[in-house]
Amino acid sequence: MTDNQTYGAMKDGPASATSPDPGAPKPSEIDSAKGRQILDGARKVFLADGFDGASMNDIARVAGVSKGTIYSYFASKEALFEALVREDRRVQAEQLGAYDDHQGPVAEVMRRMGFGLMKVMLDPAHVAQTRTVIAAAAKFPGIGRVFYEAGPQFGQDQFSAWLRRKVDEGQLTIDDFDGAAAQFLNLVQGVHFRQMLFCFSPRPSDAAIERTVDDAVAVFLTVYGRKSG
Amino acid sequence: MTDNQTYGAMKDGPASATSPDPGAPKPSEIDSAKGRQILDGARKVFLADGFDGASMNDIARVAGVSKGTIYSYFASKEALFEALVREDRRVQAEQLGAYDDHQGPVAEVMRRMGFGLMKVMLDPAHVAQTRTVIAAAAKFPGIGRVFYEAGPQFGQDQFSAWLRRKVDEGQLTIDDFDGAAAQFLNLVQGVHFRQMLFCFSPRPSDAAIERTVDDAVAVFLTVYGRKSG
Amino acid sequence: MTDNQTYGAMKDGPASATSPDPGAPKPSEIDSAKGRQILDGARKVFLADGFDGASMNDIARVAGVSKGTIYSYFASKEALFEALVREDRRVQAEQLGAYDDHQGPVAEVMRRMGFGLMKVMLDPAHVAQTRTVIAAAAKFPGIGRVFYEAGPQFGQDQFSAWLRRKVDEGQLTIDDFDGAAAQFLNLVQGVHFRQMLFCFSPRPSDAAIERTVDDAVAVFLTVYGRKSG
Amino acid sequence: MTDNQTYGAMKDGPASATSPDPGAPKPSEIDSAKGRQILDGARKVFLADGFDGASMNDIARVAGVSKGTIYSYFASKEALFEALVREDRRVQAEQLGAYDDHQGPVAEVMRRMGFGLMKVMLDPAHVAQTRTVIAAAAKFPGIGRVFYEAGPQFGQDQFSAWLRRKVDEGQLTIDDFDGAAAQFLNLVQGVHFRQMLFCFSPRPSDAAIERTVDDAVAVFLTVYGRKSG
DNA sequence: GATGAATGAGCTTTCATTCAT
DNA sequence: GATGAATGAAAGCTCATTCAT
Numbered sequence: 036m037t038d039n040q041t042y043g044a045m046k047d048g049p050a051s052a053t054s055p056d057p058g059a060p061k062p063s064e065i066d067s068a069k070g071r072q073i074l075d076g077a078r079k080v081f082l083a084d085g086f087d088g089a090s091m092n093d094i095a096r097v098a099g100v101s102k103g104t105i106y107s108y109f110a111s112k113e114a115l116f117e118a119l120v121r122e123d124r125r126v127q128a129e130q131l132g133a134y135d136d137h138q139g140p141v142a143e144v145m146r147r148m149g150f151g152l153m154k155v156m157l158d159p160a161h162v163a164q165t166r167t168v169i170a171a172a173a174k175f176p177g178i179g180r181v182f183y184e185a186g187p188q189f190g191q192d193q194f195s196a197w198l199r200r201k202v203d204e205g206q207l208t209i210d211d212f213d214g215a216a217a218q219f220l221n222l223v224q225g226v227h228f229r230q231m232l233f234c235f236s237p238r239p240s241d242a243a244i245e246r247t248v249d250d251a252v253a254v255f256l257t258v259y260g261r262k263s264g
Numbered sequence: 265m266t267d268n269q270t271y272g273a274m275k276d277g278p279a280s281a282t283s284p285d286p287g288a289p290k291p292s293e294i295d296s297a298k299g300r301q302i303l304d305g306a307r308k309v310f311l312a313d314g315f316d317g318a319s320m321n322d323i324a325r326v327a328g329v330s331k332g333t334i335y336s337y338f339a340s341k342e343a344l345f346e347a348l349v350r351e352d353r354r355v356q357a358e359q360l361g362a363y364d365d366h367q368g369p370v371a372e373v374m375r376r377m378g379f380g381l382m383k384v385m386l387d388p389a390h391v392a393q394t395r396t397v398i399a400a401a402a403k404f405p406g407i408g409r410v411f412y413e414a415g416p417q418f419g420q421d422q423f424s425a426w427l428r429r430k431v432d433e434g435q436l437t438i439d440d441f442d443g444a445a446a447q448f449l450n451l452v453q454g455v456h457f458r459q460m461l462f463c464f465s466p467r468p469s470d471a472a473i474e475r476t477v478d479d480a481v482a483v484f485l486t487v488y489g490r491k492s493g
Numbered sequence: 494m495t496d497n498q499t500y501g502a503m504k505d506g507p508a509s510a511t512s513p514d515p516g517a518p519k520p521s522e523i524d525s526a527k528g529r530q531i532l533d534g535a536r537k538v539f540l541a542d543g544f545d546g547a548s549m550n551d552i553a554r555v556a557g558v559s560k561g562t563i564y565s566y567f568a569s570k571e572a573l574f575e576a577l578v579r580e581d582r583r584v585q586a587e588q589l590g591a592y593d594d595h596q597g598p599v600a601e602v603m604r605r606m607g608f609g610l611m612k613v614m615l616d617p618a619h620v621a622q623t624r625t626v627i628a629a630a631a632k633f634p635g636i637g638r639v640f641y642e643a644g645p646q647f648g649q650d651q652f653s654a655w656l657r658r659k660v661d662e663g664q665l666t667i668d669d670f671d672g673a674a675a676q677f678l679n680l681v682q683g684v685h686f687r688q689m690l691f692c693f694s695p696r697p698s699d700a701a702i703e704r705t706v707d708d709a710v711a712v713f714l715t716v717y718g719r720k721s722g
Numbered sequence: 723m724t725d726n727q728t729y730g731a732m733k734d735g736p737a738s739a740t741s742p743d744p745g746a747p748k749p750s751e752i753d754s755a756k757g758r759q760i761l762d763g764a765r766k767v768f769l770a771d772g773f774d775g776a777s778m779n780d781i782a783r784v785a786g787v788s789k790g791t792i793y794s795y796f797a798s799k800e801a802l803f804e805a806l807v808r809e810d811r812r813v814q815a816e817q818l819g820a821y822d823d824h825q826g827p828v829a830e831v832m833r834r835m836g837f838g839l840m841k842v843m844l845d846p847a848h849v850a851q852t853r854t855v856i857a858a859a860a861k862f863p864g865i866g867r868v869f870y871e872a873g874p875q876f877g878q879d880q881f882s883a884w885l886r887r888k889v890d891e892g893q894l895t896i897d898d899f900d901g902a903a904a905q906f907l908n909l910v911q912g913v914h915f916r917q918m919l920f921c922f923s924p925r926p927s928d929a930a931i932e933r934t935v936d937d938a939v940a941v942f943l944t945v946y947g948r949k950s951g
Numbered sequence: 952g953a954t955g956a957a958t959g960a961g962c963t964t965t966c967a968t969t970c971a972t
Numbered sequence: 973g974a975t976g977a978a979t980g981a982a983a984g985c986t987c988a989t990t991c992a993t
Contacts, residue, residue, distance in 0.1 A: 069977085069978090085316075085399065085402055085403070087314075087316035087317070088316065088403075090961080090962070090963085091962080091963060091964080092961090092962085092963095100978080100979090101978060101979045101980060102963090102964080102979085102980075103964095103965080103966080103977095103978065103979055103980065104977075104978055104979075106963090106964065106965080107976095107977070107978075111963080111964080112963065112964090163402065166398050166399060166401065166402050167399075167402070168462065169395050169398045169399065169461055169462065170314060170395060170396075170398065170399030170402075172395065172461070172462050172463040173314060173317075173392065173395050173396075173463070174317070176463035179461075179462035179463035179464055180462070180463065180464050182462055183458070183459065183462040183464040184464070187455070187458060187462075188464075191455075211479075214454075214476075214479055217454055217455050218451055218454075218479070218480070218483060221450040221451055221453065221454070222447055222450055222451065224450065225443075225446055225447075225450070226416075226420070226446050229412070229416060230412065232398055232401070232408075233397070233398065233401055233408035233409065233411055233412040233416075234401040234402075234405035234408035234409060235408060235409050235412040235413070235417070247443075250440075250443055250447070251447070253487075254447060254483065254487050257486060257487045258483050258486045258487065298952095298953095319986085319987060319988085320987070320988060320989080321987075321988090324955090329953080329954090330953060330954045330955060331954080331955070331988085331989080331990095332952090332953060332954055332955070332989095332990080332991080333952080333953055333954075335988090335989070335990080336952075336953080340988080340989085341988065341989090527973095527974095543774075543857065543860060545772075545774035545775065546774070546860070546861070548965085548966060548967085549966070549967060549968080550966075550967090553976090558974080558975090559974060559975045559976060560967085560968080560969095560975085560976065561968095561969080561970085561973090561974060561975055561976070562973080562974055562975075564967090564968070564969080565973075565974080569967080569968085570966095570967065570968090621860065624856050624857065624859065624860050625857075625860075626920070627853050627856045627857065627919055627920065628772065628853060628854075628856065628857030630853065630919070630920055630921040631772055631850065631853050631854070631857075631921075632772070632775075634921035637919075637920035637921035637922060638920065638921060638922050640920055641916070641917065641920040641922040642922070645913075645916060645920075646922070649913070669937075672912075672934075672937055675912055675913050676909055676912075676937070676938075676941060679908040679909055679911065679912070680905055680908055680909065682908065683901075683904055683905075683908070684874070684878075684904050687870070687874060688870065690856055690859070690866075691855065691856065691859050691866035691867070691869055691870040691874075692859040692860070692863035692866035692867065693866055693867050693870040693871070693875075705901075708898075708901055708905070709905075712905060712941065712945050715944060715945045716941050716944045716945065756956085756957090777982080777983065777984085778983080778984060778985080779982085779983085779984095787957080787958090788957060788958045788959060789958085789959075789984090789985080789986095790956095790957065790958055790959070790985090790986080790987080791956075791957055791958075793984090793985065793986080794955095794956070794957075798984080798985080799984065799985090
């Protein structure tokens with residue numbers, strides 16, 4: 036009677052919070068008010084106190100539900116945090132998608148994408164969650180994986196695909212798409228994200244971000260841009 | 265971290281280890297052998313297990329003192345951790361020693377430096393320590409600052425100075441030394457450090473590191489290398 | 494015990510299943526399909542997991558009803574368990590059917606009976622059930638009585654009657670039939686059942702069982718067998 | 723820092739309760755007042771409520787210590803119960819030793835040993851502990867093993883050794899000492915212990931016990947007694 | 952001054968029971 | 973009448989902190 040090991044499965048409670056609501060007019064991502072309530076409460080507490088510092092009691096109180104209810108939606112504290120990370124990465128990806136329509140000259144699009152990425156990455160809530168994920172990853176590597184896959188890895192894959200299109204269009208010259216994507220994304224970050232992660236400096240100004248992004252684009256296009264004869 | 269190591273003699277009772285005299289004329293910052301013993305044990309345990317993961321029992325055992333003794337030197341677990349960071353900051357500030365005797369062609373030296381940096385950064389112990397510092401930075405921002413200054417910032421400053429020398433020698437063409445240094449250090453890291461930090465992948469092979477470093481050097485020299493007419 | 498088995502139709506609402514009418518003229522003791530369904534599910538789970546180990550969730554799932562429905566039929570987990578035992582007592586009382594068509598020489602028949610008994614007793618499911626009953630007997634002595642009467646006592650009575658027939662046939666010489674029956678049944682068990690009950694050893698081989706049974710028969714017939722002049 | 727898996731080991735607390743007190747005038751079995759206090763409290767609660775029914779909070783309250791103290795003496799609830807079982811088996815063995823000086827005619831000694839065994843086995847506290855052990859054995863086989871080894875197995879070994887001595891003295895004729903010992907011990911128990919275990923009947927009278935023991939001795943000596951020519 | 956046994960609040964998690972639908 | 977989401981009081985266990993020796 037203890038075989039119910041499905042990750043995120045529930046013993047008692049409502050149908051899976053991750054199972055889609057068939058027949059719903061819109062594909063709502065979090066398919067229950069309670070589930071959303073719990074995730075919102077959990078977000079506040081986890082970001083304020085970190086993974087270890089957050090207690091399920093606090094989360095229940097802030098979310099306005101009982102502890103048992105949380106456990107009927109999420110199998111464990113770890114699973115709850117993981118679901119939260121997954122949701123936030125998805126929302127972030129949507130934000131990034133909204134930033135860029137991918138229209139215009141290559142240099143211009145890269146500047147827009149780079150700036151959009153940094154606006155999202157340097158959001159204090161994102162920095163705080165990154166810190167919490169890194170701390171939790173020591174104990175629960177799965178959480179780190181989820182964050183990495185849905186965050187950095189996803190972004191790199193998206194950008195790598197975009198690079199391939201530009202190469203196909205004859206606007207760039209690249210052999211290793213993934214390598215080049217990683218290089219650009221590293222260049223774009225400059226020192227800003229790292230400095231915030233270590234609480235070395237507050238959020239930089241938009242101007243500072245723009246300067247770093249412009250430099251990154253310049254370097255990238257010097258190397259991979261179409262060589263004019 | 266399960267050693268039962270017992271340190272040597274113990275005398276020289278506790279003093280105001282928790283109220284450091286920041287402007288003291290004398291260099292005896294750690295005022296007793298016991299205090300040092302405790303701090304050394306605490307460093308090991310905190311870096312291995314994180315702040316929340318470390319228990320005062322473990323620290324006492326590793327330090328070779330009793331729990332009561334720890335509490336006669338430090339008011340609380342938090343105070344002990346803060347004192348530890350304060351000490352590390354001072355030690356690292358004193359550590360600003362000589363550096364750099366890199367000889368040879370620019371490309372070769374950069375490859376050597378890049379590879380050496382990554383070997384250090386990707387050491388599992390360093391990754392674990394970085395995780396702990398990042399986690400602690402949420403609660404104790406000063407810890408993050410200290411680490412950043414003595415680590416990434418210090419490295420960037422050193423490399424920036426080296427770049428300036430190479431420009432003076434006419435081997436590179438750079439306007440913004442700090443910016444270029446940051447770009448190179450970012451390129452060199454590729455995805456490896458981030459992937460280990462998030463427990464997404466184990467330590468990469470030397471070959472994989474070399475490839476990333478070589479690509480970084482190539483990009484860097486394409487942009488900043490002496491343009492041959 | 495992890496089946497998600499759903500039973501068929503469900504109607505015929507709850508009645509006074511918790512206040513059984515012991516002297517009811519009609520034989521419909523379990524007064525609804527739902528009630529029976531619940532009891533059948535409960536039997537499986539209680540015997541597999543013990544009283545404390547069984548959860549109402551598991552019982553509801555195995556029975557194919559909701560938890561609320563169980564509580565509309567039975568006032569509490571304890572009441573459900575009691576009702577289960579009450580039902581089993583009645584069923585077993587009705588089970589006093591025909592028996593015994595053991596043909597052949599006395600020694601041979603005794604060996605066959607002894608071996609058959611041990612095969613049943615040493616079945617892991619029977620051992621687990623016995624454990625649950627013994628554990629429950631502390632809280633619900635009636636449960637132990639029912640089990641004892643329908644099990645060991647019933648077996649001893651049957652065997653005692655068989656011994657009487659053999660004495661009447663002149664093949665054995667016994668004064669105290671019940672005492673002799675108990676002696677044989679104790680001898681036959683050897684250490685096997687006790688060792689399994691305490692989880693000291695796994696199920697013994699058939700050869701080991703046979704040896705114990707053969708020895709038991711030998712001892713018994715040495716004492717009670719017809720003395721040849 | 724979580725490798726301290728030694729069974730019964732303690733993280734915080736006093737030196738092992740099972741380590742002998744060097745220099746003590748008598749080899750006291752439970753070497754600390756606190757340990758004894760805990761065991762005595764645990765005995766009351768476990769026998770009253772069973773293994774699952776007993777809570778560590780209750781045990782702590784009854785024992786007059788804090789929960790943490792219990793865990794500094796015993797690694798877990800299971801380990802505490804196991805220690806309790808071990809101690810009680812040891813005490814029981816001492817009681818049995820006191821019963822018998824093994825002097826006199828074989829039949830007489832066997833009667834005395836058998837009666838003494840049954841007096842101990844049929845003690846209500848022993849029956850209750852046996853029930854609790856059997857219940858716990860489903861979840862924690864180790865507990866069942868400890869009980870079986872220190873109880874039935876130990877008794878059988880002792881008696882088997884005694885039988886061997888009698889055979890050496892020419893007073894009995896036995897091939898399989900262990901088998902014969904098991905047979906006698908089974909015969910001696912008759913139905914009494916089983917009936918109490920299942921709460922089928924209360925403690926039998928001494929006369930009833932004596933009758934069963936006498937019959938057991940008679941059967942045993944008929945089979946294994948010195949054959950007079 | 953140093954010790955480590957003792958404390959008890961706190962942790963995550965489970966589950967019998969209730970009640971709005 | 974039936975459902976199962978929600979509850980919240982425990983459960984076993986840990987650990988920062990205290991204090992008698």
